[in-house]
Amino acid sequence: MPESTILIVDDEPANVFLLESVIARLSRYRTHSTTDSRQVSALAREVRPDLILLDLSMPFMDGFAVMEALRAEQPAGMYLPILVLTADVTSQTRRRALASGANDFLTKPFEHEEVMLRCKNLLATRDLHLALQDQNAVLEESVRQRTCDLERTLAELRATQSQQVQQERLRALGEMSGGIAHDLNNHLTVMVGYTELLLVNDAQMLSNRPMARHYLQTVRAAAQDSSAVVARLREFGRRREAAEVFLPLNLPRLVQEAALRTQPKWRTQARAAGRTINVRLELSPLPDVAGNPDELREVVANLIFNAVDAMPHGGDVTLRTRRAGEGAVAFEVADTGIGMTEEVQRRCLEPFFTTKNETGAGLGLSVAYGIVKRHDGNLDILSELGHGTTVSVRLPLAGAATGRGQAPALAAGARPDRALRVLLVEDDPKVSELVGEYLRLDRHEVVGATNGREGLEKFGAGAFDLGVTDLALEGMSGEQLAAAVKARAAGCPVILLTGLADTVLDRGEQPAGFDVILRKPILPDDLRRAMAQVAGKTTPPAAAA
Numbered sequence: 216m217p218e219s220t221i222l223i224v225d226d227e228p229a230n231v232f233l234l235e236s237v238i239a240r241l242s243r244y245r246t247h248s249t250t251d252s253r254q255v256s257a258l259a260r261e262v263r264p265d266l267i268l269l270d271l272s273m274p275f276m277d278g279f280a281v282m283e284a285l286r287a288e289q290p291a292g293m294y295l296p297i298l299v300l301t302a303d304v305t306s307q308t309r310r311r312a313l314a315s316g317a318n319d320f321l322t323k324p325f326e327h328e329e330v331m332l333r334c335k336n337l338l339a340t341r342d343l344h345l346a347l348q349d350q351n352a353v354l355e356e357s358v359r360q361r362t363c364d365l366e367r368t369l370a371e372l373r374a375t376q377s378q379q380v381q382q383e384r385l386r387a388l389g390e391m392s393g394g395i396a397h398d399l400n401n402h403l404t405v406m407v408g409y410t411e412l413l414l415v416n417d418a419q420m421l422s423n424r425p426m427a428r429h430y431l432q433t434v435r436a437a438a439q440d441s442s443a444v445v446a447r448l449r450e451f452g453r454r455r456e457a458a459e460v461f462l463p464l465n466l467p468r469l470v471q472e473a474a475l476r477t478q479p480k481w482r483t484q485a486r487a488a489g490r491t492i493n494v495r496l497e498l499s500p501l502p503d504v505a506g507n508p509d510e511l512r513e514v515v516a517n518l519i520f521n522a523v524d525a526m527p528h529g530g531d532v533t534l535r536t537r538r539a540g541e542g543a544v545a546f547e548v549a550d551t552g553i554g555m556t557e558e559v560q561r562r563c564l565e566p567f568f569t570t571k572n573e574t575g576a577g578l579g580l581s582v583a584y585g586i587v588k589r590h591d592g593n594l595d596i597l598s599e600l601g602h603g604t605t606v607s608v609r610l611p612l613a614g615a616a617t618g619r620g621q622a623p624a625l626a627a628g629a630r631p632d633r634a635l636r637v638l639l640v641e642d643d644p645k646v647s648e649l650v651g652e653y654l655r656l657d658r659h660e661v662v663g664a665t666n667g668r669e670g671l672e673k674f675g676a677g678a679f680d681l682g683v684t685d686l687a688l689e690g691m692s693g694e695q696l697a698a699a700v701k702a703r704a705a706g707c708p709v710i711l712l713t714g715l716a717d718t719v720l721d722r723g724e725q726p727a728g729f730d731v732i733l734r735k736p737i738l739p740d741d742l743r744r745a746m747a748q749v750a751g752k753t754t755p756p757a758a759a760a
């Protein structure tokens with residue numbers, strides 16, 4: 216054990232001498248002493264005592280003042296015991312000394328044994344204190360080390376996690392592109408095959424009108440199916456267009472309609488396969504939600520199809536509507552089917568994820584999810600393997616929905632009531648020719664341009680009832696063209712015809728200056744309805760009356 220240092224402070228040299236000689240009898244103790252109390256602070260800094268024996272009544276600085284000075288210099292948490300030497304044994308003095316930082320008392324005249332005992336005790340306490348401090352330092356270091364380790368592990372975990380998410384995304388993307396390629400290739404095979412048949416032997420094929428017609432109808436159907444694949448893909452995460460119409464809807468009625476429409480699947484087909492499926496309606500009346508009825512019916516139908524598929528031996532499907540807290544309502548499709556494994560639950564919302572091989576495209580749930588999200592809703596799945604699945608869709612009430620479009624829906628079968636003069640700006644010659652044909656078929660007059668500048672020149676040279684333009688054009692964008700057209704003829708409607716619509720809208724950029732936005736591919740009827748909607752704006756009030 217190292218030596219301990221004791222500092223003796225007393226103005227009486229005889230006392231100092233006496234204490235020194237008592238302590239000298241003990242082994243492992245070294246003493247320093249002073250009779251001038253003003254020296255204590257400096258001496259303590261120099262010799263770093265483990266114990267101070269301190270007289271109370273001294274000239275210049277009494278023991279209380281010395282204790283105060285020492286305390287002011289001591290770092291927090293440090294334990295330096297002070298043994299007060301006093302002839303004054305009043306309890307008031309003792310209390311004051313204790314309050315000033317004294318740890319014990321020795322009453323003058325001293326008894327040698329008592330001096331030794333008290334010094335030993337106080338030094339032992341100090342040793343314990345120092346040992347504790349060392350121990351704390353060791354503990355703190357090991358906590359710091361552990362914290363470092365944990366932080367490193369956490370960082371590694373995060374890195375692995377984000378890597379996994381990235382891999383998941385890539386895998387989903389791969390699966391998705393595989394699915395698209397598969398579906399589109401099938402449709403393309405049909406299209407290319409039948410057109411090839413028509414072209415290779417055109418004299419014979421085209422003279423056989425019923426056959427040629429059948430081939431053309433097959434090609435058209437395949438093209439429409441491809442367009443449906445693309446349209447479904449667009450559903451994922453698509454933002455709601457500003458012009459999209461969200462109507463107040465009665466959810467229980469909508470669910471009932473979906474149940475009726477899907478009846479062939481759950482009643483007729485199921486019976487033919489020898490199984491019975493009971494569809495039960497538990498529809499409580501609810502306030503309206505804001506939404507697109509066709510899309511929401513598709514969500515319900517997709518969920519019913521899944522429920523039916525999950526019950527190969529028959530069972531119950533319950534369609535339920537209910538309130539879902541403040542400002543929201545919900546519908547549920549619950550089945551008593553096979554349920555989902557953990558993996559299926561985790562992946563069922565991925566586009567093209569299916570466990571149905573050839574019979575499923577793996578799009579039902581992901582499309583439903585996309586639609587629900589665009590309605591500011593939530594889709595939750597609760598499934599128990601072997602017992603069944605409940606899918607709940609929560610939707611905000613009509614008043615609570617945000618950003619609802621005000622534009623009127625395009626009337627089905629509508630067409631403009633007169634022939635119009637149309638400026639058609641489109642840089643793809645095939646699309647331009649096709650849309651021109653659509654327009655001419657309805658006896659409209661078409662003036663074509665292949666870029667914005669040419670379009671504007673032609674617009675300036677003649678009077679037009681309507682502009683139809685692509686968005687991505689060389690030199691001058693469709694948006695700039697529309698602005699220039701509106702600047703010259705404020706009342707002239709402009710229809711945007713674009714394949715980029717979703718990309719543009721998804722970025723939250725609603726192109727300005729267009730009266731209607733149409734997506735490619737379009738059919739003559741889409742164009743007719745859009746023209747009927749906007750052409751009214753060019754009808755002079757007198758003619759309209």
Ligand SMILES: Nc1ncnc2c1ncn2[C@@H]1O[C@H](COP(=O)(O)OP(=O)(O)OP(=O)(O)O)[C@@H](O)[C@H]1O
Binds near residue numbers: 555570575
């Ligand atoms: N009610 C359900 N019970 C059990 N499994 C389900 C249920 N609904 C969905 N699943 C699982 O989730 C998968 C994905 O469903 P999703 O509707 O997206 O695609 P799909 O039904 O396979 O094909 P699609 O709907 O395009 O015809 C299904 O293949 C099935 O494994």
Ligand SMILES: [Mg+2]
Binds near residue numbers: 521575578580
């Ligand atoms: Mg499905």
